[in-house]
Amino acid sequence: MRTTHHQKVSRHGITNAAITTLAIATLAIQCHAADVSSEPVKIGSKTFTESVILGEIAAAMIESTGTRAIHRAEFGGTQILFQALKTDEIDLYPEYTGTITHEIFAGQNLKSLDDIDAALAKQNIKMTRPLGFNNTYALGMTRQRSSELGINTISDLKNHPDLRFGFSNEFLDRDDGWPALKKSYNLPQLNVAGLEHALAYRALQSGALDVMDLYTTDAEIAYYDLHALTDDRDHFPEYYAVYLYRTDLETRDSQAVTAISRLATTIDNPTMTALNARAKLDRVPEAIVANDFLNQTLDIEANRAVESRTAQIWRNTKEHLFLVSTSTFAAILVAIPIGVIASKRRKLGQALLAIVGILQTIPSLALLVLLMPILAAIGLRSVGDTPAIIALFVYSLLPIVRNTHAGLVGIPAPLRESADALGLSPMATLFQIELPLAARSILAGVKIAAVVNVGFATLGALIAAGGYGQPILTGIRLNDHTLILQGAIPAAMLAILTQTTFDILERFIVPAAPHK
Amino acid sequence: MTNRNTLIQLKAVSKTYGNLCALKSTTLDIPTGKTTVLIGQSGCGKSTLLRLIIRLITPTTGSITFEGNPLTEQNITTIRHRIGYVIQDGGLFPHLTARDNVTILARHLKHTKSDINRRLDELRELTPLPAHCLDRHPTQLSGGQRQRVALMRALFLDPDLLLLDEPLGALDPIIRSELQTDLRDIFLRLSKTVCMVTHDLSEAAYFADKIVLLQDGKIVQQGIFNDLLDRPADPFVTRFVNAQRGAISPSGATL
Numbered sequence: 001m002r003t004t005h006h007q008k009v010s011r012h013g014i015t016n017a018a019i020t021t022l023a024i025a026t027l028a029i030q031c032h033a034a035d036v037s038s039e040p041v042k043i044g045s046k047t048f049t050e051s052v053i054l055g056e057i058a059a060a061m062i063e064s065t066g067t068r069a070i071h072r073a074e075f076g077g078t079q080i081l082f083q084a085l086k087t088d089e090i091d092l093y094p095e096y097t098g099t100i101t102h103e104i105f106a107g108q109n110l111k112s113l114d115d116i117d118a119a120l121a122k123q124n125i126k127m128t129r130p131l132g133f134n135n136t137y138a139l140g141m142t143r144q145r146s147s148e149l150g151i152n153t154i155s156d157l158k159n160h161p162d163l164r165f166g167f168s169n170e171f172l173d174r175d176d177g178w179p180a181l182k183k184s185y186n187l188p189q190l191n192v193a194g195l196e197h198a199l200a201y202r203a204l205q206s207g208a209l210d211v212m213d214l215y216t217t218d219a220e221i222a223y224y225d226l227h228a229l230t231d232d233r234d235h236f237p238e239y240y241a242v243y244l245y246r247t248d249l250e251t252r253d254s255q256a257v258t259a260i261s262r263l264a265t266t267i268d269n270p271t272m273t274a275l276n277a278r279a280k281l282d283r284v285p286e287a288i289v290a291n292d293f294l295n296q297t298l299d300i301e302a303n304r305a306v307e308s309r310t311a312q313i314w315r316n317t318k319e320h321l322f323l324v325s326t327s328t329f330a331a332i333l334v335a336i337p338i339g340v341i342a343s344k345r346r347k348l349g350q351a352l353l354a355i356v357g358i359l360q361t362i363p364s365l366a367l368l369v370l371l372m373p374i375l376a377a378i379g380l381r382s383v384g385d386t387p388a389i390i391a392l393f394v395y396s397l398l399p400i401v402r403n404t405h406a407g408l409v410g411i412p413a414p415l416r417e418s419a420d421a422l423g424l425s426p427m428a429t430l431f432q433i434e435l436p437l438a439a440r441s442i443l444a445g446v447k448i449a450a451v452v453n454v455g456f457a458t459l460g461a462l463i464a465a466g467g468y469g470q471p472i473l474t475g476i477r478l479n480d481h482t483l484i485l486q487g488a489i490p491a492a493m494l495a496i497l498t499q500t501t502f503d504i505l506e507r508f509i510v511p512a513a514p515h516k
Numbered sequence: 517m518t519n520r521n522t523l524i525q526l527k528a529v530s531k532t533y534g535n536l537c538a539l540k541s542t543t544l545d546i547p548t549g550k551t552t553v554l555i556g557q558s559g560c561g562k563s564t565l566l567r568l569i570i571r572l573i574t575p576t577t578g579s580i581t582f583e584g585n586p587l588t589e590q591n592i593t594t595i596r597h598r599i600g601y602v603i604q605d606g607g608l609f610p611h612l613t614a615r616d617n618v619t620i621l622a623r624h625l626k627h628t629k630s631d632i633n634r635r636l637d638e639l640r641e642l643t644p645l646p647a648h649c650l651d652r653h654p655t656q657l658s659g660g661q662r663q664r665v666a667l668m669r670a671l672f673l674d675p676d677l678l679l680l681d682e683p684l685g686a687l688d689p690i691i692r693s694e695l696q697t698d699l700r701d702i703f704l705r706l707s708k709t710v711c712m713v714t715h716d717l718s719e720a721a722y723f724a725d726k727i728v729l730l731q732d733g734k735i736v737q738q739g740i741f742n743d744l745l746d747r748p749a750d751p752f753v754t755r756f757v758n759a760q761r762g763a764i765s766p767s768g769a770t771l
Contacts, residue, residue: 417572418607422621422669423596432620436611 040068041249041256044075044084044093044464048197048477049280050135050217050241050272054094056290058243060302061259064294069256073286074473075464076383077170078103080372084383084464085244086123087376092245092260096135098237100127100244102176124247129264130240133217133272137171137236138228139181140214142204146227153232154185157211161188166209168197176237177213184235198479215239217269219277241267266297280478312471313490319466320494323457327389328450331396335449336442338397339404340430349405360398364456367391368463388465392457396449403445407438439509447502454495458487468494523548523677523709524569529578531564538564540734541578546677551703551710553720556730557756562713565730566679569711570601582677597621600670604682606662608654614665615650622672639668642702660691667699671706678703680712684719696722717760729753 041062045055052073059069072090075081082104084090101110105119113127120127139154146152149160157163171177172194181187189211195203200212201220214221214228221228243260250257267275275293278284287304294302307315338356342349362370368391375390376382411434419429435442461469468491475483524546531539539561546552546569554562567573568580571592580587582595601607608617615636622632640647643664654662663683670678683699684692700723703710714720720727721741728738737749748754 414603414605414607415609417567418601418603418609420572421570421596421599421601421607423593424621424624425593428624432624433609437609 039252040070041092041253042090043069043071044081044090045071045073046077046081046094047074047473049219049286050215050276051094052286053275053279053289054131054241054243056286056304057263057293058092058094058260060287060290060294060304061263061300062253062256063304064300064302065255065259067253067256072464074461074470074477076462080383080463082244083372083376085125085246087382088246089381089383089464091249091256092243094241095127095244096239096241097130098136098176098239100242102237103174106175120244121247125244126247126250128243128245128261130242131263132241132265132267133269134238134240135215135217135269135272136231136239137176138214138216138231139211140204140221140226140228141211143225143227145210146229151229152227153230154181154187154235155232156229157187157189158185162191163189163210164208165189165192165211166195166200166203167192167213168200169194171213176235181235184233196476198477217272217276219273219280222273223277223281241272262298267293271297283478283480309486313486316466316468316470316487317490317494319470320454320457320468320491323385323388323392323460323465323467324450324453324494324498327392327457328396328446328453330389330393331400331449332446334393335397335400335445336404339401339442340408340435342401342405343408353402353405356398356401359394362394364391364395364459365462367394368459372463384464385460385466387463388457388460388467392453392460395456396453399448399452400442400445403441403448404438407441408434410441411437440506443502443506443509447499447506450498450502451495454491454498458491521548522546523583524711525581525584526565526568527579527581529565529568529575529580531561531568531573532576537733539568540732542733542735543578544728544735544738546709546711547726548709549707550725551712551723552726552728553724554711554713554728554730555715555717555720556736557715560730561733562715562730563681564733566681566711566713569677570596570599570679597625597673598676600667600672600675600678602663602666602670602678602680602683604685606654606666608662608666608669610654613651613653614645614657614661617654617665618650618668618672620669625673635672636668639671642671642705643668643698658691659687660695663687663695664698667702676709678708678710678712680710682713682715685714699723717757729756731756 041059043055043059043062045051055071055073059071062069075084075090075093078095078099081090081093081095085093095104097113097116100116100120101108105116108119110116110119113129117127139157141151149156151157151160165178167178172179172192178192182189193209197213200209201224203209204212204226205224214226216228220226243263245257245260271293275289279286279289285306287306291302291304294300335356338352342352368387371387371390372382375387380386415433415437419433424432457465457467458469458472460467461473468487471483471487472491473487475481475485475487522545526542526544528541528543529539530537530541542561542565544565554565556562564573568575571580571587582598585591587595608614609620612620618636618639619632622635636650639645640650645661645664645668649657649661649665654665657665666683684695687695696719703723710723712723714723724741726738727741727744729736729744731750731752737744737753739747744753744757748757
């Protein structure tokens with residue numbers, strides 16, 4: 001009889017693959033679990049440098065009281081952090097009063113700090129007094145360009161309708177951002193683009209943009225010699241920095257709350273700008289910036305450790321492996337049975353294949369965001385590992401289901417009939433004949449899912465799941481190519497390693513027949 | 517009519533696929549302990565008939581009985597354990613060794629290891645197959661060896677009926693004639709009920725106690741081989757016989 005190479009499959013194939021995957025997953029879970037042993041204070045921060053510095057300062061203050069603090073730097077945007085605070089994923093994070101009034105409680109028209117306190121109290125959240133500086137929005141131009149055109153105030157922009165504006169995406173959307181600004185100043189400009197804040201500075205410098213949004217404590221304002229235009233109609237609200245923390249932190253660790261409350265009124269605008277400049281322009285690690293600040297201003301012996309590059313890579317590797325292995329393993333457990341059912345029932349099979357196919361087409365970011373409220377509603381963690389793993393799991397289904405289905409349907413009819421004619425039970429036929437014959441195809445599906453997952457898991461960093469995406473995001477924020485490569489190179493290597501591992505695995509599961 | 521001499525009986529059995537009629541209403545007895553050969557051109561319905569008997573396909577009309585009991589979805593697994601089935605390319609599972617292919621059903625039915633090994637030795641001597649072949653995968657065996665392994669698998673539970681669908685069709689002439697001799701010896705020694713499909717008249721003549729000629733999904737003539745030569749029921753029978761005889765006429769020895 002004719003046999004293709006594809007069909008030489010060991011009957012232990014499936015089991016081997018499953019055991020190996022299980023082993024990897026267990027290892028990853030163990031590595032991961034080691035990170036959270038005691039009951040430390042968990043701090044989050046936003047994805048820009050100032051927030052990371054404030055997170056480090058809070059961590060250092062809390063550690064000076066003897067409590068362990070974990071700072072999950074660059075955890076996410078406002079919505080993700082506030083959600084995480086509510087769901088106990090973190091205990092505290094730095095926020096701005098303007099963001100609280102105009103974004104978190106948009107439309108509630110909160111005026112004073114007391115109003116904010118009252119609104120937060122309903123969510124079991126408290127707020128420290130302002131740290132001192134007001135990091136509000138401003139519009140900025142290069143000094144050369146503004147003096148050339150004689151522009152000093154935002155009102156002056158009205159006479160120059162052809163100017164090119166470039167704003168951060170958040171500024172374009174928020175209710176005190178561009179739409180409101182345009183209205184209150186009656187600005188005529190139509191050439192308005194959305195782009196990453198860090199990139200806008202370079203676009204302004206190169207002359208590709210005329211006007212951008214600034215944060216008033218940005219270190220780059222001095223560095224690039226920018227002119228922050230006067231907000232002559234007092235459009236922008238005040239953005240005083242505060243820490244938001246869970247009310248239950250007061251009972252759990254009152255010392256921690258006392259420690260961060262001491263930071264009120266200790267950081268004025270020039271100080272914050274200087275701290276930002278040290279971290280961003282001088283590339284001093286945020287932990288050192290925080291240590292030095294506390295040492296000099298509050299005379300506190302702060303010892304936030306800077307994670308070594310090796311430690312960072314190792315941590316990111318563990319996080320990444322955890323995301324990829326758990327999601328792939330879960331997908332194997334679910335997708336193979338779906339593939340089997342799809343191959344046995346033709347109508348149902350087509351429906352199942354269509355469903356997993358549709359899931360695959362949901363854009364990855366949309367899926368992550370869509371998952372958040374669903375997970376919160378069913379009481380699961382809406383940020384971090386859980387949504388990332390679920391998203392990766394969803395994307396892994398299609399290749400495994402499709403390849404399982406194709407592998408089973410592709411078994412030559414004479415073999416299928418020989419199994420039937422023997423009078424084996426359907427289960428015996430499935431496990432002893434069909435699955436081994438389809439093993440090569442199934443394994444190829446698992447391989448595709450795993451390799452794609454390695455790349456896709458880098459997006460997990462957007463929702464605080466860690467992994468190799470984290471240094472990539474930080475690298476973009478700091479314009480630090482080394483950091484970007486610190487995430488990108490291991491991610492690429494892991495993808496190649498995964499591919500190679502499966503190729504080797506395939507050789508054991510699908511052994512080439514020895515020569516006669 | 518059912519009696520002790522008939523193992524399988526088909527009564528007015530037909531099989532259609534949509535508009536395509538693979539087998540017209542057919543009535544046929546497979547006598548116990550005899551070799552029945554179904555012969556005819558490609559697409560005449562002979563394989564369909566065999567596949568109906570082991571219920572790989574179900575009849576559109578009519579009924580099939582095994583020892584007088586109608587085949588049903590419920591009893592077919594038990595009945596299949598009493599039928600050995602060999603197809604043209606052996607139908608061996610490529611991921612299993614010859615040994616595992618041969619013993620798969622016995623292992624599934626939880627026969628003891630010693631019983632299995634004893635039966636394996638018996639069959640290896642009967643077919644015969646060199647011992648070292650047992651640990652090879654089907655791809656590492658010759659075509660003839662594969663068919664011997666397939667026969668061992670079919671005979672493993674000592675079935676009451678052997679169904680062979682062109683078992684020698686894919687073999688080259690020398691191997692084929694070797695295996696023909698061995699097969700006939702085996703059938704005679706075991707006095708099994710055999711139903712075999714072939715398109716080769718000389719092979720049919722060599723094996724058949726009863727020969728059944730089919731054309732376009734219906735039986736044209738059945739009886740002993742000489743009936744086809746001496747008392748053709750239809751001009752097609754003569755045409756079929758002459759065409760095959762012509763192909764081997766230089767020696768003419770087998771006819």
